Amino acid sequence: MKILVTGGAGFIGSHIVDAVAEKHEVVVLDNLEPQVHARVRPDYLNENASYIFGDVRNRETLMKVIEGVEVIFHEAAVVGVGQSMYQVEKYVEVNTMATAKLLDILVKNEPEVKKLIVASSMSIYGEGAYECVDCGIVYPELRTEEQLKRREWEMKCPECGKIVKPIPTSENKPLHPTSIYAITKRDQEEMCLTVGRAYGIPTVALRYFNVYGPRQSLTNPYTGVCAIFSSRIKNDNPPLIFEDGLQSRDFVSVHDIVDANILVMESANANYEAFNVGTGKPTNILEISRVLIQLYNKGGELEPEVTNKYRAGDIRYCFADISKIKNKLGFKPKVGFEEGMKELVEWGEKEEAIDKFEDAYEELLRRELVEK
Numbered sequence: 001m002k003i004l005v006t007g008g009a010g011f012i013g014s015h016i017v018d019a020v021a022e023k024h025e026v027v028v029l030d031n032l033e034p035q036v037h038a039r040v041r042p043d044y045l046n047e048n049a050s051y052i053f054g055d056v057r058n059r060e061t062l063m064k065v066i067e068g069v070e071v072i073f074h075e076a077a078v079v080g081v082g083q084s085m086y087q088v089e090k091y092v093e094v095n096t097m098a099t100a101k102l103l104d105i106l107v108k109n110e111p112e113v114k115k116l117i118v119a120s121s122m123s124i125y126g127e128g129a130y131e132c133v134d135c136g137i138v139y140p141e142l143r144t145e146e147q148l149k150r151r152e153w154e155m156k157c158p159e160c161g162k163i164v165k166p167i168p169t170s171e172n173k174p175l176h177p178t179s180i181y182a183i184t185k186r187d188q189e190e191m192c193l194t195v196g197r198a199y200g201i202p203t204v205a206l207r208y209f210n211v212y213g214p215r216q217s218l219t220n221p222y223t224g225v226c227a228i229f230s231s232r233i234k235n236d237n238p239p240l241i242f243e244d245g246l247q248s249r250d251f252v253s254v255h256d257i258v259d260a261n262i263l264v265m266e267s268a269n270a271n272y273e274a275f276n277v278g279t280g281k282p283t284n285i286l287e288i289s290r291v292l293i294q295l296y297n298k299g300g301e302l303e304p305e306v307t308n309k310y311r312a313g314d315i316r317y318c319f320a321d322i323s324k325i326k327n328k329l330g331f332k333p334k335v336g337f338e339e340g341m342k343e344l345v346e347w348g349e350k351e352e353a354i355d356k357f358e359d360a361y362e363e364l365l366r367r368e369l370v371e372k
Contacts, residue, residue, distance in 0.1 A: 001024045001025070001070050001071065002024065002026075002068050002071075003020050003027070003073070004026075004029065004065055004069040004071070004073070005020075005026060005028050005029075005072075005075060006056055006073070006076035006102075007030055007075035007077065007119075008049070008051075008073075009028060009030035009037070009041075009042055009045060010033075010036060010215075011211070011213075011215045011216045011217065011254065012075055012119065012208075012211060012254055012257055012258075013073070013075035014042070014044060014045065014046070015215070015254050015255070015258045016075065016261050017045075017046045019258050019262055020262070020265075021048040022048065024071075026046070026048065027049065027050050027051075027052065028045075028050070028051045028052065029052050029054060029061065029076065030052075030053060030076070031053065031056065032053055033078070035217075035222070036217045036223075037217070044215060056076040056101075056102070057093060057097065057101065059101055062101060063105060066102075066106075066109075066111050066113070067111070068111075069111065069112065069113060070113060070114045071113070071115045071117070072102075072113055072116045073117050073261060074099065074102065074118045074192070075119045076098065077094060077119065077184075077188070078090060078091055078094045079181065079223060080181060080220075080222025081123065081181050081182070081222070081313065082222060082360065082364050083181075083222045083360070084179050084180035084182075085179060085180055085312070085313070085367070085369055086369075091184050092180070095188055096184045096187040096188065096191075099118070100191060103191055103192065103195045106195065106201060107195065114201075114202065115201075115202050115204070116202070116204070117205075117261060117264055118189060118193075118203070118204070119208060120185055120206060120208065120274065121207060121208055122169070122207055122208065122209045122210070122278070122318055122320065123181060123185055124182050124185050124186040124189065125169055125173055125176065125177075125207075125318055126142065126175070126177055126178045126182070126315060127141060127142065127178075127315045127316065127317070127318065128166055128167075128168075128169040128315065128317045128318030129170065129321075130157070130165060131164060131165050131167050132159065132164045133162065134157070134159075134160050135159040135160055138157050138158055138159060139158075139174055140156065140164065141158070141176050143156075143316070148310040148371075151244075151308060153243050153244055153246070153247070154316065155317070166282065166317035166318075166319070168321035168322075169318055170276070170323070170324070171207070171275065171324055178314075179313050188205075189274060192205060193205055193272060196272060202268070202272065204272070204275070205273075205275070206257075206261065206264065206274075207275065207276050207320075208252070208278075209250035209277065209320050210225070210250055210251045210252065210278075211224060211252055211253075211254055211257050212226035212227070212253065212254065212340065212341075213253050213254030213255065213340065213343065213344055213347075214254070214343060215254070215347070218230055218231045218348060218351050218352070218354075219353065219354040219356060220356075221356040221357045221360035222360060226251065226341075227348075228357060229288065230296070230345070230353065231357065232355055234296065234348065234349075234353040234355075235354075236298070236302070237355055237357070238302050238303060238304055238305040239292070239304045239305065240304075240305050240307060240357065241304050241305065241306045241307060242307055242309060242310060242314060242370070243307075243309075243314070244306060244308060245284060245285050245289070245306045246284045246286060247285055247314070247316050248282035248316075248317050248318075248319060249282065249318060250280065250281065250282060250283075250318070250320045251283050251337065251340075252277060252278045252320075253340040253343075255334065255340075256279070256333040259331065259334065260275070260325065263325075263329045263330070263331055267328075267329050269328050269329060270329055273328070275325040275329075276320040276321060276322050276324065276325060277331070278319065278322055278333075279320070279322070279333045280319065280333075281337070283337065286304060290304060291341055292341065295341060295342060295345040296348075296349070309371040309372075310371050311364070311371070312369045312370065
């Protein structure tokens with residue numbers, strides 16, 4: 001079977017390539033985005049795959065790589081919530097329009113594709129799901145600027161105004177993306193599922209929660225928080241944390257993400273569905289920073305810097321309800337938090353890490369996307 005992995009030289013895509021290259025013919029399309037790749041060509045690229053280093057926005061390139069392909073893992077995207085708010089055109093071009101181009105080719109050229117798996121994101125939910133003691137399950141949207149200025153970080157019930165308790169977020173929650181990045185990820189998911197259903201191309205969207213692990217760029221200041229903190233710590237700089245540090249996310253190992261991709265590739269039960277991929281367990285940002293400081297052996301030197309300031313569009317809590325992918329496909333996360341963090345640090349200790357966080361932070365300040 002011939003498989004295409006767009007973004008297959010990147011963090012998640014390269015791990016998917018490793019998982020399928022031993023048994024299948026694999027072609028990778030990747031543009032080696034300089035913001036992500038410190039080296040022009042990563043040294044972890046799988047020798048059993050063939051690589052085309054080109055732009056996913058180029059129709060001719062897409063036409064070339066799709067020839068004879070039966071399965072597509074569409075991982076290619078520009079990633080960065082804050083950056084997307086001032087590089088609007090680029091994010092829409094790469095994420096939304098390039099996906100539209102891919103689908104247009106599938107529709108017009110009748111290729112042999114039997115499965116399309118698109119990388120979606122938990123960011124499309126906006127805030128997670130909550131429970132109010134009086135009103136039941138509620139889905140509040142972003143906190144108001146007035147609330148944030150009062151340093152009232154916790155979410156309130158949109159019906160009665162009481163503080164609400166975070167609960168696991170299921171696939172049924174209404175989507176309220178709060179950044180251009182999140183909007184484009186929703187675009188990717190919805191376009192792929194809609195076209196797949198209309199043309200009978202089995203399509204699956206996987207809503208990744210906060211993915212971490214080896215190969216995540218330590219020089220990209222807009223990547224995941226674990227990598228950003230790692231870069232800060234390796235350069236003897238304290239992790240900078242917004243609000244009070246108790247905001248929580250669902251941190252899932254890249255190895256579990258790969259397992260989910262292989263499951264949906266092999267199962268017809270996944271067709272035309274969207275699935276959360278996480279652990280179902282929340283971890284707060286302050287704890288992440290402290291764990292990484294200890295694992296990098298900087299416990300006596302560094303302390304996380306909690307700013308008690310807010311950033312535009314940030315959510316408070318979101319962690320996955322993974323009962324759907326468990327019940328339908330038998331998915332079960334295998335990598336525990338401690339094990340996964342140790343693996344991340346063991347890899348990170350050997351990698352170059354250029355800390356560009358301050359530059360990114362200054363840019364957000366200049367554009368008034370973080371509180372001064």
